[in-house]
Amino acid sequence: MSEILINLAPLNADRQSQLFGKLDENIKLIENSFNVNIKLEESHLKITGDEDQLERVSVLFNNLFEVLKKQRELDKKDLSYSIDLIKAGNTASILELLNETVVHTSMGKPIKAKTLGQKRYLDSIKQNDVVFGIGPAGTGKTYLAMAAAVRAFKNKEVNRIILTRPAVEAGENLGFLPGDLQMKVDPYLRPLYDALFEILGHDNYNKYVEKGLIEVAPLAYMRGRTLDNAFVILDEAQNTTSEQMKMFLTRLGYGSKAIITGDITQTDLPRGKQSGLKTVLHILRHVRGIGIVYLGNNDIVRHPLVQRIISAYDKYDEEKKAIKEKKKENE
DSSP: OEEEEEEOTTSOHHHHHHHHOGGGHHHHHHHHHHTOEEEEETTEEEEEEOHHHHHHHHHHHHHHHHHHHHOSOOOHHHHHHHHHHHHTTOOOOTHHHHSOOOEEOTTSOEEOOOSHHHHHHHHHHHHOSEEEEEOOTTSOHHHHHHHHHHHHHHTTSOSEEEEEEOSSTTTTOOTTSSSSHHHHHHHHHHHHHHHHHHHHOHHHHHHHHHTTSEEEEEGGGGTTOOBOSEEEEEOSGGGOOHHHHHHHHTTBOTTOEEEEEEOTTOOOSOTTOOOHHHHHHHHTTTOTTEEEEEOOGGGOOSOHHHHHHHHHHHHHHHHHHHHHHHHHHHO
């Protein structure tokens, strides 16, 4: 067993309190994550454990010190993500994620990348006119695209925001639902409304909709249109057919940007029908001006259980696949 000392002098009492967390919960999390023992001795932390783990913990504390110098609070999610990065062999500081605010919500909350994958996604949106954001639930694909759209709109880089998604499965079969067309499609567009309400506020959202500056519509509404000077987001794109995807991408006009988001592991298409998202990723993978960003389980920013649930499903799918392949070999 080896030991190292971490000097707490660079942090004042308030910052040290943030570092430790309530009832030292942050210290306990670090101890459990790296199998080390941490004790406070005057103005130092005495850390004992295996040498390779002590090196990682030293890097972690350096990163956390930098974060606490920049902001007053240490978010538990930031701490957990920092630990995950270092355990995966990545010594990058989450500080670089805190440098840029995409936009502020109506309540003044800053929207920023929370993972390195999310930062890559936002950088790709800046650099490309068409970006595919692919990943599981909770990785911020749609929300960050919305934030980027609002920023572009506020900066007068585009004249309007258009949000769309396939309404029901791929065929958009809405006839069985009660009410007029708007009432039929609203439940499927609700996640888009909710995100816009949070970012813009209800009053601003209604004002922009009335002026035709923001449009939320099912994908079928895009047919036959040319979308100039617009920021267009296609959500749940895994539920498009190849024909729908081609139709959407060829709507793009001058001065426009398109973000296509989806989770290729969860399609609602009829059995045997190929997802337009899967197909287009293969077709456009080498086209200049198109960005493709894959977000993974480490980019999930919902409840920690969501990450574990998705990982468990991935493991189950892999086991199923292995059993199928073994069965084929035996036949």
